[in-house]
Amino acid sequence: MYDFSAIEKFWQKEWQNTNAYKVSNDSAKPKFYVLDMFPYPSGKGLHVGHPLGYIASDIFARYKRLKGFNVLHPMGYDSFGLPAEQYALETGQHPAVTTEKNIETFRKQLDNVGFSFDWSREVRTSDPKYYKWTQWIFLQLYNSYFCHTQKKALPISKLVNKYATNGAMPKNGEMIPGKHFTADQWNAYTEKEQQDILMKRRLAFSAYGEVNWCEALGTVLANDEVINGVSERGGHPVVKKKMRQWYLRITEYADRLLEGLETVDFSDSMKEMQKNWIGKSEGVEIQFAIGNGQQQLKVYTTRPDTIFGVDFMVLAPEHDLTDQITTPGQKEAISKYLEYVKSRSERERVAEVKQITGAFTGAYATNPFDGRKIPIWIAEYVLAGYGTGAIMAVPCGDQRDFNFARHFNIPITNIIGERFNGEEANPTKDALLSNSGFLDGIIMKDAIGVALQQMEKLGIGKRKVNYKMRDAGFSRQRYWGEPFPIVYKNGIANAVDEKELPVVLPHVENYSPGPDGQGPLANLTEWVNISDEVKRETNTMPGYAGSSWYFLRYMDPHNATAFADKKIIDYWNQVDVYVGGTEHAVGHLLYSRLWTKVLFDLGLINFDEPFKKLLNQGMIQGSSRFVYRLNNYESGDVDTNLVENRLILLSKGIFERSSNDDNKEVLAIVNKILNIKTTNTEIKPSFAISPLHVDVNMVDGVNLNIDAFRKWKPEFKEAVIILEDGSVAEPGEESSGSYICGVEVEKMSKSKYNTVNPDVLIEKYGADTFRMYEMFLGPVEQSKPWDAKGIEGVHRFLRKLWRLFYDDTKGKVWNEEKAGDAALKVLHKTIKKIEEDTERFSYNTAVSAFMVCVNELADLKCNTREVLQPLLILLTPYAPHIVAELWKRLGNTVSILDATFPKYESKYFVESEKEYPVSINGKMRTTIIISLDASQDEVEKIALENEVIIKWLDNKPAKKIIFVKGKMVNIVV
RNA sequence: GCCCGGAUGGCGGAAUUGGUAGACGCAGCAGACUCAAAAUCUGCCGUUCGCAAGGAUGUGCAGGUUCGAUUCCUGUUCCGGGCACCA
Structure with a gap:
């Protein structure tokens, strides 16, 4: 056994x-x-x-x-x-x-x-012995900057040296105050000024950033704690708030992260996702004059060719210019809109396209080529963080711009002639440009370069590479995370000395947030205030x-x-x-x-x-089961309370059938249960059904285990359960019928009662069966719903394997006989298949190959060690326990974990002929056994002499015969 | 909305490079063994027409490329994952 x-x-x-x-x-x-x-x-x-x-x-x-x-x-x-x-x-x-x-x-x-x-x-x-080094690496990041010449991280001390000896001077052109400085200037800066400059280069740096702030909870919330602009807990309003945060300067590594993808073996879709996330694009930054020219609006676009199709500008609502350019008449509309945007999450802002919102600033920019006045709007779909935080809108080429123009009645300029149908935008790059001044008649993708050149010449545009990726927020206003090895001396950030690491997370009694949205650590004043001048960072690191x-x-x-x-x-x-x-x-x-x-x-x-x-x-999804509760029951003179007061559950088929018979079946059953005689037969009974999740572990397939269900929750104890055949399972009574549950595939989660605990299955079938079954379910990469139905099959396979060694009645059956050719062929076929499948992670097909192997060995009545022992080694990765046991029983003393994977030998597979499928016009009609070294001519002759083929050719001549050696024959008529 | 996947019998899936669609397993049906049950074994099992031989049809949907398409291309529907503070 x-x-x-x-x-x-x-x-x-x-x-x-x-x-x-x-x-x-x-x-x-x-x-x-x-x-x-x-x-x-x-x-x-x-x-x-x-x-x-x-x-x-x-x-x-x-x-x-x-x-x-x-x-x-x-x-x-x-x-x-x-x-x-x-x-x-x-x-x-x-x-x-x-x-x-x-x-x-x-x-x-x-x-x-x-x-x-x-x-x-x-x-x-969370072990201090571990996070000591997380903090240590953070300090390496903090003490490094990205050198643009060498395109790599270097110690910040090198930068300090450079500043002290050479300053930061422009490569060409004039010095821009605030950006450039001489060595003398640097050396004269205060420590704070110096540190502020260095902070702009450190790979781990602090800056101001927006967080989800919930005033009522006094805390910062994660994105998934915010639902439709209110907190998940309590439904309080959530707004954006700027706070000092730590960041990692991942943007400096954008190109290296892109290039690195070429060297790794990730799936194409995974690489694609990372590429899109990094979002590298090459485009132009164009300057537009605003009003009479005192102010400039910079926009970023990848399509300078559409410059004559610009009908309006859109600023991100938080853009610096918003305030400056809004005309007095528009002030109210703009501030109202800003108020609205503040409550919107970034995801909502870009995702909801159906609801078009925006506000006009009253200001106009000037198209540098034709002098047209372009109205400047603000709208939430433009984000401050990407590009320049402003876009030029070309409604005939961009659907979002088009929708916006339609919604606010902004006239649309067509620059692509017939390619624009007036009903939707056409983002083509292949159209001939019209209404486009000096670009008229040029194909758009060629015009990109032409327009760019002209803009550079006029000094109003310059090439710019942009990344969608932003620097990674690296601080959380939370308790349960790594403390930063940072202290502030007189408000200036300082690294904690390496010798003092780890900065141990102090114990707290209270996990509520600190003042002003700070994390819980801010409440520990003794811990925070090392001295009057020296204070600890109270944020913690993210997951x-x-x-x-x-x-x-x-x-x-x-x-x-x-x-x-x-x-x-x-x-x-x-x-x-x-x-x-x-x-x-x-x-x-x-x-x-x-x-x-x-x-x-x-x-x-x-x-x-x-x-x-x-x-x-892939994800394993849950396969949820439902019971159906009857409510809102109306049937003429029936007192609905009689129904509402009892929990009545309908089997799936009952209410599905009911739509075909005007609900008569349900009416009859329910009225019988409630002992009601309906006098008014005119009124059609109606009812609603609410599905309730039921624990999948008390459902066998779709059949509800009624006993277990009644015991599950007190309210189900007395439930009236109407079975598939229309009979009623009363509490405490045996019933012959069954209750059929509904099925739906959802995320596996406790709240949906569709989780299956592996312990239960392992208890019942063993770990080896469980392991193999999980693999047998399908390709590892694919998502699939969990269903334990097939697990029996895998378990049977392992029992069958065992019986090759030990018969339940005869005992030991394995022997030392010489293996036959057929059995060796089976073994080596399996070795090859298992090796190939394991190498490419095709475990589901490997499991079936094991099944085929054991089936065939059983048919051959092969019980010899010569075949069985290598098979055990093959199976070791998949079902380690059973093979270890059988391996020991075969008399081996060295662990099977360290056995040598058997070698495939092709000599068992020398074949001389093959059963070829023969098709006519691509439809398979018969198979013929033909020698493998037959030539095209020989094959044609054999095929055309075949009875079935002759019948199908029906005297029509063969136009062409396609013969692929070792594969197939196809006759074209 | 954007990005990335997926869709094949009653069910999970197989078909590795464009070449016999449905391997293997589950469920189902029929039978053997058994006093009986369990276990095990044998056969059948996409749909449809047919007594059968055999035929037609069939890989989400609509087209296309090809001697030949589950596989490649275009469009489309539905489902799943991610979208920057869940990890």
Whole structure:
């Protein structure tokens, strides 16, 4: 008997006792680094979606080990984060305590699955021994600047030297006060002035930025805590507020981040997403005179060719000019609009196109080429942070501009002739320009250069490369995160001395925000005020701080003198395979790439891309189940209260059928239950149905387990449950019919009662079955709804494998006989398939290949060690427990974890003929067995003599015969 | 809205480079074994016409390229993920 639970318990213990997964930093073997994305240990526990990626990476790690690599496969916790703090606010429990508890649960659940993690390397971002180095790296960023000549980070001291000896002088042209200065001027600056200048170059810097400010809660909110302009908790208004924030100057690395994508093996779509995020565009900054010319409006555009189609200008509402140029008559309208915009989130501002809003400033700009007056508007769809915060609107070419023009009755100039139909914008670059002065008759994409040249000549435009990406906000007004190693001396930021790291997160009793939107740390006056002049930074770092470099710490996790030893980093080098979800495409992945590049520039590591290959795992969605509650029941003279007072649930089919029979069936059933005699048959009964989520664990397929359902919540105990066949399941009675639930695919979440706990499945089928089933579900990269229906099949497969060794009645059946050719052929076919599929992460097809193999060996009655032993090794990455047991029973003493992956031999596959599919006009009609070395002529002859083919040709001559050797034959008639 | 994915039987999926659509598994049906059940084994299983042989049709939808399209191109619908303070 295959006693999976005893086997798995035994081997998990055995591997723990023998340190089977401990990895050395010192090995003659080639290294391989397999990493999972850092999990946040949520309090909700694992559901079946979480382990998907971990199983995929575990299979690969184990496979590489069998292939002779020294494999690093660590796991740890990104244990700072908002949920723990939120929980602390609600319950008063310290995040450190709840986090610890969550990690314990998480670990227990992971252990059940039988992963090969080297737990001696576990790291936690909230551990001071870890965040000491997060702070240390932050200081490296703080003490560095990006040199535009060398295009890399350099120590800020070099910049200070340069300023002190050469100043900051213009390359050509005049000195601009505030931007340029001489060495003498620099040396005469006060410390504050000097530091302010340096702050503009530091890679980690502070500046003012907008946050979501909720006055009523006295706190800053995350984007996902703001819904439609009000706070998620309590529904209080949220507005933008400027606060001093820390940032990482990721924009300086935009080009390097783009170039780096060429060197890594990420999916095209992932690269595409990062490219779009960085959003590099080449365009022109054009100056327009405003009014009679005292002021200039700068706009950024990638389409200077459309300059004659500009019908209005749009400023971001927060643009500096808004205030200055608004005419007295428009003041009221503008300030009203500004008030409205303040309440809008950035996402809302750009996403909602149906609602067109804006306000006219009353001012006009002048088109430099034809002198036309162009009205200047402000509108929320233009963001201050991108480009110059102002655009020239060309309604015939841009749909948003077009909609805006229509809505505010701004006349539209057509510069593309017939290509513009007056009903919608046409963003083409191929049209011939008209109404366009000196550009008339030129194709738009050619006109871009012509217009640009002319603008440069007139000194009103210059080429400009723009990036959509902005510097990364790096501070949070929160408690549960890394404190900044920054103190303010007389208001000037100063790095904390390295020797004083870590700046330990102080204990608090109260997690509520500090004054003026500061974080909770601001309440700890003793901690903040080191002395009268010296005060601590009270912000903390965001979630991505610790996760931007954790892959380096795993290499040397207990190092107390460095974030990791350089030699050890050189050995492990890049992460060879990184497994995680696409939801991290532009956040975590870009930040860790940035940190890696900076560490590389500073000579601390020898590679500038952290992840060589990225494997994206799809989401496992939940498959929710619903019961249907009857309400708003109306049926002539029935007292609706009789219905409303009882919880009546209809099986899915009942109310679906009811639309066909004027609800008569429902009427009959309900009236019978309630013991009502309807006298008025004229009135059609009507009712509404509200679906209620029901726990998927009490539904078998779509059949509700009524007993379990009644016990689930008190209000369901007495529910009247109307079954699919129209009968009623009364409380406490046995019923023969079934209640059919509705089904919908949604995100897997506790609140939707559609989570499935892996522990339950592992308990029932074992970890090996669970692992293989998760892989069997479909391609790792694809999202799919969870359904446990098929798990039996995988479990049967493992039992069948076991029976190749041990028969339930006969006992041991494996033997030492010589294997037959057929069995060897099956084995080697499988070796090839498993190796290929594992290499390309096609685990679902690998699992079916195992099934096919075991089916065929069973048919061949093959029980010999010669075939079975290599098969066990193949299966080790997928189902490590069962193979370890059988391996031992075969008498092996060395661990199967370190066995050698069997070698495929082609000699079992020499074939001389093939069954060719033969098609006529592309439709497959028959197959013919033909020798593999037959020539085209021979094949044609054989094909044309075939009875089926003759019949189908029906005396028509073959026009052409296509023969692809080893593939197919197609006859064209 | 913008960016990125996805859509194939009753269900999860396979078809690796344009070449026999539906491997493998689930569910279902029929049968064997059994006193019975479980377990196991055998056969059938896209739709449709047909007793059968066989035919027609079929990879979200509408077109196109090709001797041949699930695969390439154009358009379109629906679903999922991301959009900068959730991690």
